[in-house]
Amino acid sequence: MLARRLPTILPDLSFNEALEISKIYSIVGLTSKETPLILKRPFRSPHHTITAVSLVGGGKIPKPGEISLAHHGVLFLDELPEFNKNTLEVLRGPLEDGIVTISRLNASITYPCNFMLIASMNPCPCGYYGSKEKECVCKPDQIKKYRNRISGPLLDRIDLHIEVSGVKYTKLQSNRAEEKSEIIKERVNKARKIQIERYKDYGIYSNSELTPKLIEKFCKLNIECKQILEMAFENLGLSARAYSRILKVARTIADLEDSEEIEKRHLAEAIQYRSLDRKYWDYDNKNYNN
Amino acid sequence: MLAITKSIALQGLDGYLISIQVDISAGMPHFEIVGLPDTSVRESKERVKTAIKNSGAEFLSRKIVINLAPANTRKEGSGLDLAIAVGVLAASGYIDNTSNEELFNNTIFVGELSLNGNIEKINGILPICIEAKRLGIKRIILPKENAKEASYILGIEIIAVETLVEVMQYLNKEKEIKSEINRNILDETKQEYSMDFSEVKGQENVKRALEISAAGGHNCILIRNTRLRKNNACKKVTNHITRSKF
Numbered sequence: 001m002l003a004r005r006l007p008t009i010l011p012d013l014s015f016n017e018a019l020e021i022s023k024i025y026s027i028v029g030l031t032s033k034e035t036p037l038i039l040k041r042p043f044r045s046p047h048h049t050i051t052a053v054s055l056v057g058g059g060k061i062p063k064p065g066e067i068s069l070a071h072h073g074v075l076f077l078d079e080l081p082e083f084n085k086n087t088l089e090v091l092r093g094p095l096e097d098g099i100v101t102i103s104r105l106n107a108s109i110t111y112p113c114n115f116m117l118i119a120s121m122n123p124c125p126c127g128y129y130g131s132k133e134k135e136c137v138c139k140p141d142q143i144k145k146y147r148n149r150i151s152g153p154l155l156d157r158i159d160l161h162i163e164v165s166g167v168k169y170t171k172l173q174s175n176r177a178e179e180k181s182e183i184i185k186e187r188v189n190k191a192r193k194i195q196i197e198r199y200k201d202y203g204i205y206s207n208s209e210l211t212p213k214l215i216e217k218f219c220k221l222n223i224e225c226k227q228i229l230e231m232a233f234e235n236l237g238l239s240a241r242a243y244s245r246i247l248k249v250a251r252t253i254a255d256l257e258d259s260e261e262i263e264k265r266h267l268a269e270a271i272q273y274r275s276l277d278r279k280y281w282d283y284d285n286k287n288y289n290n
Numbered sequence: 291m292l293a294i295t296k297s298i299a300l301q302g303l304d305g306y307l308i309s310i311q312v313d314i315s316a317g318m319p320h321f322e323i324v325g326l327p328d329t330s331v332r333e334s335k336e337r338v339k340t341a342i343k344n345s346g347a348e349f350l351s352r353k354i355v356i357n358l359a360p361a362n363t364r365k366e367g368s369g370l371d372l373a374i375a376v377g378v379l380a381a382s383g384y385i386d387n388t389s390n391e392e393l394f395n396n397t398i399f400v401g402e403l404s405l406n407g408n409i410e411k412i413n414g415i416l417p418i419c420i421e422a423k424r425l426g427i428k429r430i431i432l433p434k435e436n437a438k439e440a441s442y443i444l445g446i447e448i449i450a451v452e453t454l455v456e457v458m459q460y461l462n463k464e465k466e467i468k469s470e471i472n473r474n475i476l477d478e479t480k481q482e483y484s485m486d487f488s489e490v491k492g493q494e495n496v497k498r499a500l501e502i503s504a505a506g507g508h509n510c511i512l513i514r515n516t517r518l519r520k521n522n523a524c525k526k527v528t529n530h531i532t533r534s535k536f
Contacts, residue, residue, distance in 0.1 A: 002496050003512060008483045009504050019442070022416050023303055026439065029413035036416075036439030061328075061366055062302070080511070095509065106364055109302030117509040118500075131515035159508040162499040166516035167492040178488040184501055191505040208507035245508075252506030273499065 002164075003076055003118050008181035010041045010074070011192035017072045017205065020112065024064050024071055042073030048082040052090045062102035062109045067094050070115035072205075080121040081149040088154055091117070095157045098209060114209065117158065121150070133166050159208075159245045160273040191255040207252045212244060219247040225267045232271045246270045293380035293387050296427075297373035297399050298418045299365050305414075305421030309359045310370065312377035317353035323374070325358030328366035337368075337403045338375045345407035345454040347384045354378065369412040372401035372431070375454060376461070385461045393461065396428040401436075407454040411435035419443040429469070431457060441472035 013021070021038045025031050031038070046055065046066050057065030067075055077083060094100045098114040123129040124143040129136040138146075155161075195206050202214060210218065221229065229246070232238065238246070247262075250270035254262045293312045298305040321335055342349045356374060358365050376399050380387040387394050400418055401409040415436040420443060422430050429447035432440055437450035448470040451457050459465035487497060496512065503510040 002487070002490055002493060002500060005483075005485045005487050005490070006500055006504065008486060009501065011504065019416070022439075022442075023420070026416040027300065027303065027414040031416075031439055033411075033435055033438065037442055061364070107301060111303060114507075116503060116507050118503070118512070119510070120512040120514060123513050123515050128515055130513075133516065155511070157509060158511045160499050160503055160510040162496055162510065162512055164493065164496050164512050164514040164516065171492045174491065176491075178491060179497070181483070181487040184487055184497070188501060188505045195506070206507035208509075248506065249502065249508055252502055252508065256502065256505055273502075 003078075003120055004045075005181065006074055006076070006118060007041065007043045009184045009188050011185070011189050013039060013041060013072065014196065014205070021072050024068050024111065028064060028069070030069075042070050043076060044070040044074070045076040045078060048077070048079055048084075050083070050087060052084070052087045055087055056090050056094060056100050056113075057102050057111055058104070060104060061107050062104055062111075064111045065100075067091070067100065067113040067115055068111040071112050072114060073116070075115045075117050077117065077119045080119040081146055083149075085149055085151075088149075089151065092153055092157065095154075116208070119158070120164075123147075130163070131165065156239055156241045157245075159249050161275075162273065187256060190258070191252065194255045194258065195252075207248045207255070210244075210248055210251075215244055215247055219251050219262060221247075221262060221267070224264055225262060228264065228267055228271070232274075236271075236275060238274065242274055246274055249273060291381045291383065293377045293385075293394075295373045295377040295380070295394060295399055296397065297370050298421050299367060299370065300414045300417060301363070303417055305418045306363070307421070307425060308365065308370065308373075310373045310377050311357040311359060312374070312381045313355050313357075314350060314378075314381045315353050315355075319351035320353045320355075322354070323356045323358065325356075325361040326364045327358060328364055330368050331358070331365050331370055334368060334371045334374055334403070337371055337405065338378060340405045341371075341403040341407045341454055342375060342378060344405065345458070347379060347382070347458070349378070350382050354381075367412065367414075368402040369400045369414070369418075371403040372409060372454075372457070373399035375403055376457060379454075379458060380461075385458055387461075390461070390463075398422050398427050398430040399432075399457075400430065401433045401451070403454065409433045409451055409453060409457075415439050416442070419446060419448075422446055431460070437470040438472065441470045 018037055018039055021042060022031060025038050044066050055066050057063055057068055094113045095117060098112065099110055100113050101108060101110045124136055124138045125146050126136055126138050128134045129138065129143060192206065198218065199205065250262045250267045253266040253269050291314055295310045297308050297310060299308050323332060323335060339349050376385065379385045400412060402412050404410050411433045415432060416439055419430060419440045423443055423446050429449055430440065431449045431451055434450040434452045437448055440448045449460065449467050450470050460467050499510055502508065
């Protein structure tokens with residue numbers, strides 16, 4: 001699984017980030033005696049039976065939950081539709097704000113939870129909807145029910161939608177050398193360094209944390225790009241939230257190329273990552289005959 | 291006699307200063323903790339009593355009242371044990387707190403006591419040290435097991451102790467304990483992973499998306515219209531073939 005390999009390409013932690021993570025781990029007693037400072041970005045992958053409270057945190061005197069333990073790291077939710085719907089909906093606020101405030105009778109406590117949500121799922125119960133290799137055998141209402149476990153607003157907060165298709169046998173057998181994690185990580189690190197340098201006066205570390213005001217400042221588009229974006233909006237029916245998320249992703253793609261400005265191709269790639277929900281979450285039912 | 295010690299308790303990610311006031315006076319033998327103690331703090335009564343007895347000191351059968359100020363916030367956790375024990379020892383005259391007031395004013399005590407007088411590790415030492423530093427406190431006496439974690443915070447003296455007896459000796463200036471210093475802050479960065487992206491054949495689009503995701507911290511959803519585990523199975527088989535010599 002590729003998502004499980006994600007920690008191998010995550011950017012290195014800065015000391016301040018490490019300290020922030022270690023504070024949370026220190027409170028729940030997850031630091032080890034030998035290496036008390038958390039130096040790796042956390043990768044949390046709770047099972048889908050998790051409850052809403054253990055996900056966001058809680059208790060008589062609130063303790064941090066999985067999303068806070070994934071601060072500055074990855075929260076990996078495998079088989080997303082299998083999670084309890086209420087459990088997933090509690091992620092809405094934290095995904096947007098990067099903090100979660102838990103109020104109980106005795107105390108009201110705010111924990112940071114600036115995490116990357118990586119989710120994976122099948123498009124339908126049988127797992128072959130939209131596949132080229134095999135025909136899907138699910139009934140339309142089955143598929144609809146399965147997808148509806150993930151709400152539109154939650155999907156809206158996910159910047160990149162990507163389809164994973166099967167690999168041909170010949171490719172599996174080929175001896176072509178694949179890129180090593182080390183090399184990818186180098187590029188990632190470089191792009192992250194640019195971001196840290198750019199946002200050092202604003203108290204944030206990455207593009208994903210940009211506020212609307214900062215987006216205006218750092219994600220300027222030229223006329224050509226603006227036209228493309230306008231076209232995409234009309235054709236894809238995107239939301240206002242999608243707009244800012246597309247710009248953030250385009251900014252990251254430009255950073256990966258060390259480009260000062262967002263160019264046409266960066267924006268086009270960012271939009272392309274947004275188009276999948278139209279294919280799978282087509283609520284008008286027109287795409288259900290595979 | 292009255293003795294006051296300081297400690298830090300946690301509320302969420304932030305620490306806050308607690309002053310522990312111990313008063314021993316004549317009267318019916320009685321031991322009471324006031325100031326909204328949680329169950330774990332109230333239970334520290336028994337730990338403190340037994341640990342003092344097992345450290346060679348006498349637990350006076352007098353009227354002992356302990357107040358945890360500020361008295362209107364709820365205290366939880368076992369980290370206050372040490373501060374309470376030191377307060378009781380100072381009030382009973384085993385620790386000299388009149389001549390070295392400066393020492394008491396600038397010291398934070400944290401640690402859980404076990405019945406034999408050992409000091410056990412507690413959770414949340416990092417936020418405690420950060421708060422102590424912010425308050426301008428000079429030194430912090432804490433369990434040895436927490437010493438390394440605390441030493442990441444520079445500019446504060448970290449006194450690591452193992453037993454209550456050691457604390458008594460230190461405060462009475464019979465024994466010197468050197469401050470814990472951390473020399474290698476980020477030298478453990480070398481990370482080893484058992485997996486690598488190069489093990490996955492093809493899937494360039496997924497790799498690219500994950501790269502962007504990692505670079506900017508973006509959320510990402512993978513929709514698999516294939517049974518991925520099949521690939522892994524294939525890989526496992528080929529692994530198996532090449533290793534079949536064994």
